[in-house]
Amino acid sequence: MVAAIAEIGGGYLVWQWLRERKKINIGLVGGIILFVYGVIPTLQPSNFGRVYAAYGRIFVVMAIIWGLTIDKKRPDRFEIFGGFIVLIGAFIIFYAPRQ
Structure with missing residues (x-):
């Protein structure tokens, strides 16, 4: 964050x-x-790609929150839906079991 x-x-x-x-x-x-x-x-202790995948999800959510609080722009349904997709994708990248 x-x-x-x-x-x-x-x-x-x-x-x-x-x-x-x-x-x-x-x-x-x-x-x-x-x-x-x-x-x-x-x-961060993890490798570069995973750190940035985890960071990417946080960045998207924080950018939406920034827009809401600083720019006074309420996110529309597509920003919220897209934010959830990013969170799910980053979660898979970061936490998927590896061999």
């Missing part, structure tokens, strides 16, 4: 700088946060 908040939050700050014409300091802080986001997955 920390990685998702860092990626979405950092990206949001860069978005604010470039798209909403905020000061460059906002973009720089966003860039630093995005760098930290890149480091966070390396702290």
Whole structure:
């Protein structure tokens, strides 16, 4: 969840700088946060692919929550349904028995 908040939050700050014409300091802080986001997955004990599969599900859910809380955009039924599909797929990738 920390990685998702860092990626979405950092990206949001860069978005604010470039798209909403905020000061460059906002973009720089966003860039630093995005760098930290890149480091966070390396702290996980599993292999790279599984870490990103697990992270992907969290990212999708957190992006929908971000839209709801920060952007004040209520998710539609397709975003909710798609989010559930992502959660199921990532669960299979991460927890399927391996030989």
